Amino acid sequence: xxxxxxxxxxxxxxxxxxxxxxxxxxxxxxxxxxxxxxxxxxxxxxxxxxxxxxxxxxxxxxxxxxxxxxxxxxxxxxxxxxxxxxxxxxxxxxxxxxxxxxxxxxxxx
Amino acid sequence: xxxxxxxxxxxxxxxxxxxxxxxxxxxxxxxxxxxxxxxxxxxxxxxxxxxxxxxxxxxxxxxxxxxxxxxxxxxxxxxxxxxxxxxxxxxxxxxxxxxxxxxxxxxxxxxxxxxx
Numbered sequence: 049x050x051x052x053x054x055x056x057x058x059x060x061x062x063x064x065x066x067x068x069x070x071x072x073x074x075x076x077x078x079x080x081x082x083x084x085x086x087x088x089x090x091x092x093x094x095x096x097x098x099x100x101x102x103x104x105x106x107x108x109x110x111x112x113x114x115x116x117x118x119x120x121x122x123x124x125x126x127x128x129x130x131x132x133x134x135x136x137x138x139x140x141x142x143x144x145x146x147x148x149x150x151x152x153x154x155x156x157x
Numbered sequence: 158x159x160x161x162x163x164x165x166x167x168x169x170x171x172x173x174x175x176x177x178x179x180x181x182x183x184x185x186x187x188x189x190x191x192x193x194x195x196x197x198x199x200x201x202x203x204x205x206x207x208x209x210x211x212x213x214x215x216x217x218x219x220x221x222x223x224x225x226x227x228x229x230x231x232x233x234x235x236x237x238x239x240x241x242x243x244x245x246x247x248x249x250x251x252x253x254x255x256x257x258x259x260x261x262x263x264x265x266x267x268x269x270x271x272x273x
Contacts, residue, residue, distance in 0.1 A: 052200075054200070080259075082259070082260060089268075090266070091263045091264065091266050092201070092246070092261075092263050094260065094261070097260060139198075141200045141201070143200075143259065144259075146191055146203050146206065146259050146261075148193075148201045148203075149200050150199055150200045151198070151200040153198065
């Protein structure tokens with residue numbers, strides 16, 4: 049079946065630095081990928097829609113300058129959390145079609 | 158405005174029992190309704206999904222019942238096992254056409270605990 053690979057699974061970074069998260073569709077092409085954020089014991093919140101070869105579409109309230117999305121190929125989308133702060137600590141998950149990646153636990157210290 | 162309402166928030170079932178989770182939606186344009194299972198620290202995994210042209214879909218111990226007129230759908234887990242203990246999310250999306258659009262709206266989730 050279709051597989052979405054997400055990397056890294058865990059990352060700890062210092063406040064003020066940037067972190068990049070990769071999302072790859074392993075055996076299929078995805079012109080559209082989605083990025084979600086999930087707080088503990090809460091549901092998934094859609095952050096943005098990543099479109100191959102064009103700008104991402106951000107949901108209301110999501111800072112596009114803080115959460116940079118690049119979808120340079122049909123199998124790879126990246127989310128960069130810029131100038132990270134402790135409040136950015138969360139579980140970030142990507143998806144392509146109905147398949148989700150395994151998530152990235154970001155901790156900003 | 159929450160477009161997909163899920164209940165209950167938590168559910169405790171004995172091993173071998175039936176787990177039932179309900180969802181209601183508001184947007185009649187939704188045309189694809191998946192259920193996801195999520196274990197702690199992992200991404201959601203697709204369990205089963207249904208389209209509004211059928212009223213029921215069964216895959217193993219998992220069954221979706223769909224009531225289009227009431228705008229409700231539910232997940233039934235038969236013969237529940239301790240390994241089924243996880244958080245379950247219902248979701249909905251519109252514009253489904255062969256997998257080209259999966260912008261999902263999620264319910265708030267149900268924490269299922271199956272006691273041995």
